[in-house]
Amino acid sequence: MTLFSPREPGVLLWRGFTLQEFANQCFGNKADYGKGRQMPIHYGSNKLNYFTVASTIATQIPHAVGAAYSLKMDKKDACAVTYFGDGGTSEGDFHAAMNFAAVTESPVIFICRNNGWAISTPTSDQFRSDGIAVRGQAYGVRSIRVDGNDALAMYSAVHSARHMAVNEHRPILIEAVTYRVGHHSTSDDSTKYRPANEIEWWRMARDPVTRFRKWIEINGWWGSEAESQLRSSIRSQLLHAIQIAERAEKPPVNDLFTDVYDNIPSNLREQEKLLKETINRHPKDYPADVPI
Numbered sequence: 127m128t129l130f131s132p133r134e135p136g137v138l139l140w141r142g143f144t145l146q147e148f149a150n151q152c153f154g155n156k157a158d159y160g161k162g163r164q165m166p167i168h169y170g171s172n173k174l175n176y177f178t179v180a181s182t183i184a185t186q187i188p189h190a191v192g193a194a195y196s197l198k199m200d201k202k203d204a205c206a207v208t209y210f211g212d213g214g215t216s217e218g219d220f221h222a223a224m225n226f227a228a229v230t231e232s233p234v235i236f237i238c239r240n241n242g243w244a245i246s247t248p249t250s251d252q253f254r255s256d257g258i259a260v261r262g263q264a265y266g267v268r269s270i271r272v273d274g275n276d277a278l279a280m281y282s283a284v285h286s287a288r289h290m291a292v293n294e295h296r297p298i299l300i301e302a303v304t305y306r307v308g309h310h311s312t313s314d315d316s317t318k319y320r321p322a323n324e325i326e327w328w329r330m331a332r333d334p335v336t337r338f339r340k341w342i343e344i345n346g347w348w349g350s351e352a353e354s355q356l357r358s359s360i361r362s363q364l365l366h367a368i369q370i371a372e373r374a375e376k377p378p379v380n381d382l383f384t385d386v387y388d389n390i391p392s393n394l395r396e397q398e399k400l401l402k403e404t405i406n407r408h409p410k411d412y413p414a415d416v417p418i
């Protein structure tokens with residue numbers, strides 16, 4: 127069971143989520159498992175044990191502990207894993223989750239991406255502890271700090287953490303030290319709050335993809351030809367998936383009101399009626415292919 131923030135689509139891809147499934151979610155079409163009710167990049171998959179991404183920072187952390195505790199009670203040989211940023215550790219949810227995990231000895235791996243920033247707030251304005259790993263230790267959770275830009279170091283740490291979580295029934299915290307070279311989002315200009323040469327240094331000297339590529343090239347497992355072939359193949363698969371997702375029918379309007387209450391309350395019924403009347407009154411303002 128995996129509980130995410132929106133920065134880990136790679137894990138989902140690795141588990142077998144198809145490019146078409148990614149595109150369906152981003153376009154909120156009828157094939158989207160969330161029925162078009164989530165913002166783009168909020169993926170989820172029952173089949174792949176992947177809890178739907180939530181934008182509300184850190185809410186996934188106590189959920190992961192709950193899922194792990196349930197795996198332990200059911201005597202499953204499995205663990206839960208959850209991802210969050212340094213900003214997530216400034217939320218109460220992080221602290222409640224750490225304590226609950228430690229006391230219940232739940233098999234959960236906490237992976238914190240300490241990228242130095244919560245949008246424009248640097249870690250120095252968030253906390254005065256020496257990073258995140260010490261916070262786990264303070265709660266009695268075995269914790270390790272790893273170079274998050276070293277793929278092999280991360281693989282090795284997560285591999286061992288999983289072994290410990292599943293076999294020893296204990297929580298583990300991994301602090302992956304990294305840097306967010308991009309802006310937080312398309313509405314952010316990070317050069318307003320940090321020096322451009324700092325961003326450039328991390329981009330040029332510490333880039334984890336360049337580092338990993340160098341390692342596989344040195345070992346003769348990869349080269350520029352293989353890379354350009356892969357890039358062009360993925361690009362055309364992606365464009366194809368986007369075209370299909372774009373053309374697909376949207377979910378019916380009724381889906382906006384289902385799946386929360388067993389019996390839909392009268393105020394929601396009223397909103398549903400109002401929405402349908404509005405759509406009927408202004409048909410040109412709403413897509414014609416959305417079933418009402």
Ligand SMILES: Cc1ncc(C[n+]2csc(CCOP(=O)(O)OP(=O)(O)O)c2C)c(N)n1
Binds near residue numbers: 133181215244
């Ligand atoms: C509860 C809550 N408060 C505030 C926000 C607005 N917000 C969105 S992302 C973000 C920063 C998150 O920083 P971090 O957890 O370090 O993750 P990063 O984006 O750096 O990976 C904030 C404050 C939110 N989504 N949820």
